[in-house]
Amino acid sequence: MKEEDSIFNITDAVADLWNKLGSWLDALILKLPNIILAILVLILFYLLAKYSVKLIRRLLEHKNVARSIINISTSVVKVIVIAIGFFVALGVLDLNKVLTSVLAGAGVVGLAIGLALQGTLHNTFSGVILSFRPELEVGDWIESNGFSGEVIEVNLRNVVIKQSDNNLVVIPNVKIVENPFKNFSNTQRSRVSLSCGVGYESDLEVVEKIAKSTISELFNQENLEEVELAYTEFGDSSINFTIRFWAEVSKQRDILFAKHKAIVALKKAFDENDINIPFPIRTLDFGKNKFRSETISFQQKT
Known part of the structure; x- marks a missing residue:
């Protein structure tokens, strides 16, 4: 069964x-x-x-x-x-x-x-915000969070920049949104500053005139732009000054080579006009610091 x-x-x-x-x-x-x-x-x-x-x-x-x-x-x-x-x-x-x-x-x-995933979502929303901000676009040269380079990608997670040494830096979007960043590409012309010094024997008015004319011939100043020079201090071996001028620069590399051209031109102009650009000199004079030796005699009483 x-x-x-x-x-x-x-x-x-x-x-x-x-x-x-x-x-x-x-x-x-x-x-x-x-x-x-x-x-x-x-x-x-x-x-x-x-x-x-x-x-x-x-x-x-x-x-x-x-x-x-x-x-x-x-x-x-x-x-x-x-x-x-x-x-x-x-x-x-x-x-x-x-x-x-x-x-x-x-x-x-x-x-x-x-x-x-609060942090990740925060990063994603930051990426959306960055994508619609005209201040940051692919191809711009920026400086942020201690890094500078060309923006090659903006996605929902991070911003990728390529530094001048060809290395890539990945910065989370939230770091860009919450921290300030400098965009060199937003303006085609920027002011470049350069520091220099001349000897104490120099005629400062002549130095100013030569420096301004040299930079003006090298870099065209448009509209209300002008070359400015101001003496800043009495240095140890020179009277120092800062010269400022406008140039077409949109990247850090452009600023670097603008300074390069200005230095070469100023050095040549100063040499032609016998204007000395001194370098620090330290003199060691041992004659003033010699030790003096003396003989001391004691007379014993009897």
Whole structure:
């Protein structure tokens, strides 16, 4: 009896399984048009996202929008269009309950992820802010957080700059947003300062006239711009001055070579006019510091 019951139970189980498979197959056949339609919807929205990205990229490039803004804008549009297609496909399959569960679960998971990744999300939002700031664009030469270089990438996580020694520096977006940065490329002309000194025997008015004319011939001063010279101090071996002039500089390298040209021109002009640029001299005179020796005698009384 036990063997017959066992055989009977197994038969019933197989029959139940077969019935379930049959019902699933019937449901699949009934839902087949909806499944095909859902797949077509996903394909359609994928193609729509692809062409939307191309269209937005062309429009933004035509308006000379920053490359970082273009990349972020196209990424956001692509994600939104594909997400809409996914939800429409679920609606076609009559999976409204599943859709509600997915949205509820996504809300809970999103909250948990947001709490766990506060720093990362802060960095991401900082990247969005930087992408829409005209003060920072790809190709600019900036100085921030102790580093200076050319901006080669602005993404949702960090800003990548290439220094003059060709090394790359990755700075988190939040560091750029919360700390000041200097952009050399925002202005095509900047004021360059150079320090120098002349001997005490020099005629300071002549020195000023020669220095100003030399720099003015080398660097064109536009509109209200002018070359300025001010004597700053009586040094140990020279009277020091600072000369300031305007030049077309948009990178740190441009400032470096502007100073180079100015130094070469000033040295040549001073040499031609017998103006001395002294260097520090230290004189050691040992004659004034000799030790004097004397002999002292004591007389003993008897």
